Amino acid sequence: MQDNLVMCTVCVLPETFPGISFDDHGVCNFCRQYEADRSRHIEDKARYAAKFDELLATLGRGGGRRYDILMAYSGGKDSTYTLALLHRKHGLKVLALSFDNGFVSPRARENIGRVTDALSVDHIFFKPRWDMLRAIFFAASKQELFSRKTLERASTICTACIGLVKATCLKTAIELEIPMIGYGWSPGQAPVQSSIMRTNPALFKMTQAALLAPLEKSIGEGVSDYFLGEKHFERPERFPWNVHPLAWEPYDEQMIIAEIGLMGWLPPEDTDPNSTNCLLNAYANEIHLARYGFHPYIWEIANMVREGVMSRMDGLHKFGEPVPDSWIAPVRTRLGLA
């Protein structure tokens, strides 16, 4: 990011972030709001940890079910740690599902293999047709496809990709009657209020429509094959609970890397500092930063600094170094943008 930007003196949000303002001490409005609610945030973590235990008691473990939970498994450090928590700590029967967006790093593929072997969990790798993926990412590179609000949390490319991931996981859970889907969102990525929530069919139908409409307009009707159809919405009783335990579990990046290292997980050498699995990420970030003036990961990192799970110095380090063009150029070529 540009060195001459004014940044919050507590978190890492820059003056270019939408809706930001600073007080006389250089503290941003988001930090001030968080500080006013700090005790509630702490209470929420304990409350949701207990809520998860209640959910597991209600659903029961195993029994006649083949799987208790579908884990959206990217091979990154957070989803790897979450997978281990669900299987080992909570004793759940897990089906891990990895969505191959065409840019899964070689190191991530190796990690996925080693970790699923170490945990002895069933695993699916799902890869949509490359021409469809290419068309989606090409369109997301060129156009602002989604609402401005989505841009606070992720690049357009990432929003399109994660929409496909969520739809794939949801379809699979409904079709295989798996009552929960697990995600490895970091504490900064999603609010704790969403960390245990049953997918509401009516609400999902509307949010899917908002995501699908611009994609269909750009690419054509074929993209809808990768999203939920009427046959899924006709089974509302099968819609699963979404859980992301890192919202309430203790979170320390170094601790997590050490723990998952015992399962054979190795840190990547082929991805940017904000991803441990995806080769598309650096390119997506570059576009977003150039277009909007702030990094798409800055909201997540700011939240983690505010919560105290990451130092401000470590947070700034995530954006400090320029990404080599050797990571960007191959992506442009592959998407036909070179």
Added chain:
Amino acid sequence: MPYKPEIRQFIVDNFLFGQGRDKLQDDTSFLEGGLIDSTGVLELVAFVSQKYEIAVEDDELVPANFDSVNNLAAYLERKVGHAG
């Protein structure tokens, strides 16, 4: 309780960044209008939960309750009580 003005203020401040107030009609669909996304709905739920001290049940998290100023105000009237 003046639900509609408070809801409108929250939407304008958090999703329109203080702009576009005049474009936000009471029957504007938040989702179809591209004003908020799925995570934004959760932020809206957190707002009403804290401000009005209510617990939003999962089966209440439906567009009929949360997808416009009118819908949300009607939901709050039923859940919290009528305007005084």
